[in-house]
Amino acid sequence: MENSEKKKPKLKMAVYWGAACGGCCVSVLDVHEKLFDITELADLVFWPIALDVKYDDVRAMPNGYIDVTLFNGAIRNSENQYMAMLLREKSKILVAYGSCAHLGGIPGLANFTNRDGIFERVYDTSESTVNPEKTRPQLKTQVPEGELHLPYFFDDVLALDQVVCVDYYVPGCPPQTERLVEVFMAIATGATLPSKKTVLGAWDKTQCDECIRTKTDKKTIKEFRRPYEIEDDGETCFLEQGVICMGPATRGGCGYRCIKGNAPCKGCYGPSPDISDPGAKMISSIGTMIDSNDPVEISEIVDQVADPAGTFYRFSLPGSIIRRKIL
């Protein structure tokens, strides 16, 4: 048994980042000593955070050379898009790994503005910027050594499956390391994988199913409060304390880590199957909890939600129906 496994050719695996914070790559490193189990079964052929493999090396690989690519990060510029397309071509299985690749993630909140808006803020108006010439990044720059190139910065941030076909999704910001190991082992050991386009490493049921806080049907909200504004007893459902918790609309699988840490769920594991727009779903749900029939009072209560867009669409704006703010 052991012999036959050894004879089996090792998997070729790649990890790449698009518009990402690096946390997903770190979550891969977080497998700690299990990394040895992984390297036992797989060769890492491309992983910019850890290995010095150049884009040219990837270009030189035959199509379908890589067995599994974990692509984290959203698509924000032409380089992200190019690499997504290149890795799609070179990989048998392409996994959208983490919230950004899954639905757009935190970088996706940039869809509330556009390229010009972001450049103006970053290169002109931010408090620490002095730029009287209004210098902007140039796509091409001549230097003595030759011509330097920068990728083109898009107006929109996109989820990975909005530019290439994706085989599986592993949600999370970042994905829970145990889930990654489970998914990897399933692929590596040749277990029967679920049908394409499935979300792996997360449950169909949402956080409340696991969450041990006490839940009743008394979800009536007179006042929205932020976590620091309540004296949390550590036991009562956050929503029943007036704190917006994305738990009911967010897949389980993370082990409700935030809630265990006495913070409401932010929604990084994304919606359960069949929900086309997680933010809209949660807004619709919260709407039924508002305890008033008076239009004026209702709008006063609604106004108490600090940053509604960032609350309900924190990880999912590009992947939602609304996709972006129309400018």
Added chain:
Amino acid sequence: MEEPRIGVYVCWCGTNIEKVVDVAEVAKAMEKLPNVVLSKNYKYMCSDPGQDLIIKDIKENNLNRIVVSACSPRIHELTFRKTLEKAGLNPYLLQMANIREHVSWVHDDKKAATDKAKSLVAAAVTRVNHHEELQKRTVDINPATLIIGGGIAGLTAALEIADAGKKVFLLEKTNHLGGVVAGIDQSFPYFDSAQQIIQQFIKRIKQHENVEVLLNTKAENITGYVGNFKMPLPMLGIDAELEFGNIIVATGLKPYDPSAIREYGYGYLPNVITSLEFEKMLMSGKIETKDGKTPEDILIIHCVGSRNKNCHEYCSRTCCMTALKFATQLRSALPKANIYQAYADMRSFGKDCEELYLKASQKDIMFLMYDQQKYLPEIRRAPNREKCEMLVEIEEILSGDMVEVPADLVILMTAMEAHEDVKDVARTVGVSLCGNDFFIERHPKLDPVATTTDGVFIAGTCQAPKDIPDSVAQAKAAAARVLSSIDVGQVEIEVTTAFTNEDLCCGCQTCISVCPYKAIGFNEENRVSVVNEILCKGCGTCSSACPTGAIRTRHFTDKQIMSQIEGMLSMTKRKSKKTELEV
């Protein structure tokens, strides 16, 4: 699921749709949509040949989805569902697009109307792809009936049903039966005694073995559904409750309080009285002023509280005829008195009513017309030197003169209006009210005593002001509807209900408190919400409240609604802005 094979039928509705919408073009545009096998237009889809066309096409072309683009589904959805059933298809594989009320009746630009019709029909086509077969369900009907209101309508309906051998619970919130009619002397146009009619009814009701009268009882906390309603009776004990299968709402109306109209001085001029107060006077047999004098000059003012935007905009329907009845009764009682009628428009429709007008006008009665939108007659106390009690200034519009009428007695023909507590009744029986707080019938012409809530019927003036014959006719119609449902014994209930996908339900319980029908319970063992599909009316509130997408409403799933929106937008030509990715 088998591959959808869709047939699209665009109706002309004679010229109703066809004169504004290019029906042939709409039908042609649908041919290009995925899964559409055939698309036709026809003059009257609802006619027998129209329905036969659908049946023939289903059989010959193996169609398994049908779109009828015609009038409102409220009118003909049932018709076409039956058509599908006749052809052997599940009736829920139909979708209608309303291109009459929503298009041809409200637009006149043919090009734009045709484009809009295309969008609506395309939406129906894309939606019908996702329709699922739904199975009909039936429940037994409890043969007892609850009647709310002990006025002429409630009494009539109660007798009608009780005489047929079925149990009736008659609820009356006051301590006596008879309603408004019990306060009326004679009725128009034949001057027969309203008292005789109503007292006879009351006597029979009280003695009837099938009628249980509950006085001083309001309709409250009714639960259940068609065939199986319940209402607790806390005053009779904790567990006491009524069980019944149908409800007839006959809560009536109340007279308008005219003290709000400054010009009439009702409340501080002692000899300004309302029509119902005058009825009392007639019943007592003594027509006199507050001082006990026989009035010499009597003025009757019409439209008090009716047909004016400051009060009620509607016509109360019975006051003109009652005013003519009063004038006729006054003439017989006081042959020498001067009788004046200040009217706005004389409305004497109805059998033998115009004749009553003619007869009254030959009885030496002065008719003065006033513009009740502009200048109301103004009543003031007469100075001591005058013989009369009051002087009334009226701008008489036929002569154009300002006239001053002496009056010892002024009778205000007060409007009828909804009771203050009608909203509570409406809530407990689950029926909507119109802007004037009258109960809304299911269809004004085709289903005038039913409501959109199955098992709840309406009769009498709670639906709109009406006279005794109309109230009685409605009460008998409602009773007939109830009796026929008892006779059938079973009723089909809503199949487009909500249901929980227990594999997704996370047990957050958001849905439970939002359900207006108390149809959702929590299964503590499995930690999931469970919908009682008999109580569920398919309103969809829980589906939109459910944050996990575990609760769905049949026939209104997210997929069906989203595909409908996509279909609608697919017909809209927009200037495509090239994204940077395409550059």
